[in-house]
Amino acid sequence: MINCLYVDDEPALLEIAKEFLGKNNDLRVITYEQPSDVVNILRNEKVDVIVSDYQMPGMNGIELYYQTKKAGFEIPFILFTGRGREEVAIMALNAGIDFYLTKGGSPFAQFAELENVIRQLARRMKAEDALSYNNKKFQKIIENVLDIVVIVDREGIVQYASPSVKRSLGYRTEEFVGSNVFLFLHQKNRDMQSELDPTNSAFSPNKLFEFRLRTKNGLFKWFEGTGKPMPKEFGEGLLVLSAWEIDDRKRMELEISNREKTLRAVFDNSSEIMSIISLDGTIRSANRKLCESTGYAKDELIGSQVFDLVAPSHLAHARKNLQKR
Numbered sequence: 001m002i003n004c005l006y007v008d009d010e011p012a013l014l015e016i017a018k019e020f021l022g023k024n025n026d027l028r029v030i031t032y033e034q035p036s037d038v039v040n041i042l043r044n045e046k047v048d049v050i051v052s053d054y055q056m057p058g059m060n061g062i063e064l065y066y067q068t069k070k071a072g073f074e075i076p077f078i079l080f081t082g083r084g085r086e087e088v089a090i091m092a093l094n095a096g097i098d099f100y101l102t103k104g105g106s107p108f109a110q111f112a113e114l115e116n117v118i119r120q121l122a123r124r125m126k127a128e129d130a131l132s133y134n135n136k137k138f139q140k141i142i143e144n145v146l147d148i149v150v151i152v153d154r155e156g157i158v159q160y161a162s163p164s165v166k167r168s169l170g171y172r173t174e175e176f177v178g179s180n181v182f183l184f185l186h187q188k189n190r191d192m193q194s195e196l197d198p199t200n201s202a203f204s205p206n207k208l209f210e211f212r213l214r215t216k217n218g219l220f221k222w223f224e225g226t227g228k229p230m231p232k233e234f235g236e237g238l239l240v241l242s243a244w245e246i247d248d249r250k251r252m253e254l255e256i257s258n259r260e261k262t263l264r265a266v267f268d269n270s271s272e273i274m275s276i277i278s279l280d281g282t283i284r285s286a287n288r289k290l291c292e293s294t295g296y297a298k299d300e301l302i303g304s305q306v307f308d309l310v311a312p313s314h315l316a317h318a319r320k321n322l323q324k325r
Helices: 011-021 035-044 061-070 086-095 107-144 164-169 247-269 288-294 312-323
Strands: 002-007 027-032 049-052 077-081 099-102 148-152 158-161 209-214 220-229 239-245 275-277 283-286
Touching: 002 011, 002 035, 002 107, 011 027, 011 107, 027 035, 027 107, 035 061, 049 061, 049 107, 061 077, 061 086, 077 086, 077 107, 086 099, 099 107, 148 164, 164 220, 220 247
Parallel strands: 002 027, 002 049, 049 077, 077 099
Antiparallel strands: 148 158, 148 239, 209 220, 220 239, 275 283
């Protein structure tokens, strides 16, 4: 349903307009004679398009347009006025009014044209509202997401940075925008710059990178992220980089690695014979003492059968013990 507010100080013309424009069920026409009360109507009625005469008592159509804008309404506005007013048309278009139509001639023709313009402006407004809503929704998502999202050009200069840059790295967005994002990389991670170049044959938009970024206090944090080219309609050579913190994961991985090294050192340097054996008797690992005691090198023992090292008299007992595990 399109809701059209038609303002004119001629009641007879309002009635004709209502009859012609309201013949279709999807176009509702609200008529009003007093332009001074239009803002109050807009506060209480959903209006998609405004049609207004120019010459009216107390306020002309262009002044009415300015009043609706001042009140905060962004509604398509059509000035529908008498013939021979070219200066009014120029003033209307300079003011920003969406469309100017002259009255006169066949009522069928002029109201058919007016209806067509109303529908066009209503469709445009609906599309603009949808775009504005999507933009606001996207902005809210970006503002509240924990991941860092930045848009960079071919040289790595930041064109946009999400507010999460402040939360993760300590930089305000205005500090980050205009800087070279690759200069924030740890020296050992700088080689990823060439891999993020879409012109590089090795470039892959699905590749995950692990890297460290310098925070404002000079320390480095671990991140994982990807880089994907922006659609060309948004600009040539732009890249969207998204990254999320993995400091805790890296810390845990380092702790596990250190524990493994400690256990490996204890295993290798034990004065007791130690080995890791699978249930079928295959040796998976052997310590130094086992190698010294048997005379075999470690790579000779790994993959061989432990039963080959057992004396025949103890073989049955060894197999029985292994089956109990």
